[in-house]
Amino acid sequence: MKQSHHRERLLLLTSLSVFLLFLLTGCWSSQDIDKMGMGIGLALDVGNKSNVEKKLEKQGKSPPHVDTITMTYQFINPKATSKESSSAGPQQKAYLNASQTGESILPIIREFSLSHDAPLFSPHLKIIVISEALLRTHRLESLLDLFLRDNEIRPSCLVLVCNGNARHVLETKKPGELPALKLLGIVDNRSRTAKILPPVSLAKLTAKLNSESSFLLQNVAASDKEVKFEGAAVINGKTKKWAGFLNEMDLEGITWITGKGKGGLVRSLDKETGQLIIYEIETMESKITPHVDGNKISFDVHINSKGRLSENWVLNANPFENEFLKRVEKAAELEVRQLVKSVTAKMQKNLHADVAGFGERLRIEYPKTWEKVKKDWDQTFSTVPITYFVKLTMTDFGASGPSK
């Protein structure tokens, strides 16, 4: 009697657990990854319908779309990335770019669903490139609103500006290369050059878009399917639109003022011989000290750096002598001073925008003064005196000593 009861119970439990196994096989809202369009990069341009789009529109006979923005999405090409096909067939591009024109971001994305079978899948979106021309007419916060609101796109996605056609940045000649990931790789080269800004992700942009301070976005140029990081775009803190351009030299100056560089070079000419000397940055530090005296605001900037004599074209130079090293240091200091002064003049006189973080230092050291001036900071900043103190130290000169 007791045993049969036991057996019944066992049967019940077994059938229950077998039933549970069926539940384990699937997920409620699962989607197959190979049927998704995996988007990794995205470019935003001023609206310009492609010929195909125009023809299709004609056939469709529906009222023409508003064409303010053209969006180019970069997908991973699953056929090229799987090994079997690449060894057999002709080499395919590793990516597919698709453009679509429309009024704002999400309608464009949904428009893709009318012409592509794979639904767009964006959690792996790494980079957003916006063209300068579009930023002249559209507020950055409106263009990025969807990306900040969306649950698929991660705030770790980076934002760049292109002074040409943004969609050209997402192209490459090399088979197998993914342009979006290449851009990401270039951002990592900050230990080699002072001409790259610290990366600005969507997460960091939320703060900048919600404050009134102007800021910089890395600019990237494209030509003949090649890209190059070149200078930076200035975004006005109030209008949130494109407000100017800093070239490579200016950008280097900004890096020196902020002290956020991780590496790079200083090219200078020897005073006596006029020959080239290259100073390689090992460490870089800067301290911006605001001074407030009544209504007068001024700044002192102390820039300190340690580095190495990496390339020397000066004849009869003997780096074993400190005298020569001092001479080289002075030449490099002069060069850095010129860089920071020229970019400061540009910020104060041409752009009327503080993009080097002077306001931030004022906020930290004199919060009450900042509350008063923050509304019109860019204007106030244009007239404040800034003094620079540059000190470079040559710590070593590599493996070769004197030259003859």
Next chain:
Amino acid sequence: MIPTRNDRITTSQTAVIIINFILGAGILTLPRISVEKAKTPDVWISVLIGGLLAMFTGIIIVKLSQRFPDKTFFEYSQEIAGEWVGRILSLLIICYFCLTSSLQVRSMAEVTTFYLLEKTPTWAIVMVFLWVALYLVVGGINCLARMLEIILPITVLFFLVVSLMSIKIFEIDHLRPVLGLGWKPVFDGIKPTALAYTGFEIMMILVVYMRQPNKAVKAVVVGISASLIFYLITVVMVIGAFSIDGVVTRTWPTIDLIRSFEITGLLFERFESLLLVLWIMQIFSTFTLAYYSAALGLAQLLKKNIEPFLFGLLPVIYIITMTPKEINGVFALGDFVGNASIFLFGILPLLLLIISRLKVGKHEAKSSS
């Protein structure tokens, strides 16, 4: 209704329960809510002061409960304030526990549908959650305590490791200047931060179940301090990454913190799904505790067995959970629950403590005369 001897819990279990009850869905929005009020990066000081305030209130509750070593709040409130007032107060607190548990379930459902299971209907997520909780609480307070002892170290360890990984995007300048605009913003931020510590009120019920009720103060202090450190790290890391301008624009800043960085070369690159899954366990523990407390309250009020109330409350909680129509309704419910807790656990216990002292004094005065 006095629990049997073997159903009692140790002092460390009590502390674990307090931490588990405090840490819930609140941490996902705490950085935003506190910065919205304070408007300076000094909210971490508000978190500290709020914690101390909570500790003070927690100790008052313990002192009150210790005066009645064999009774929970639902029983001794009638003794202090009279049968009817006591019953009404108990009923209010039961309602509070119901609302808290519903709020936790709803927050969990909102976050899960938004970040994890976009297409899964809310009812499916909520029901699974509720049924598992029912299965757990039927086992009684000891089962609950042991379950929480397993959950706590897992969630806390992962949460801390993952939020410390965000050091990559941390900028100390976002937390400066300290007290730049004086103490006023700090005080403005205290209300939301102090409310984040609600959960210590479980001591109104828990002291009875302790093996050593005289160590209840220690449990409260340890429980709230641990939560304080936890909150402090979260708030500092979130503000350090987003700055105060950014935090106020994020609906779920703590999750967005984890979404804002990728670590290449580690086993995983992204941690938000892992973290959310673990944090759901933490929300689960807050929920089950509130749910159990509400059922226990009803059982003791009506002097009946607890089980029918556990089953009976489940649909009630489900209905409250599904009541807010949109996300702002959920946040409004959160505000309401918070304000209610100020009265119920900030002011009420102090009043009751004073009354009970006075009563004893009167009694003694009478007997001596």
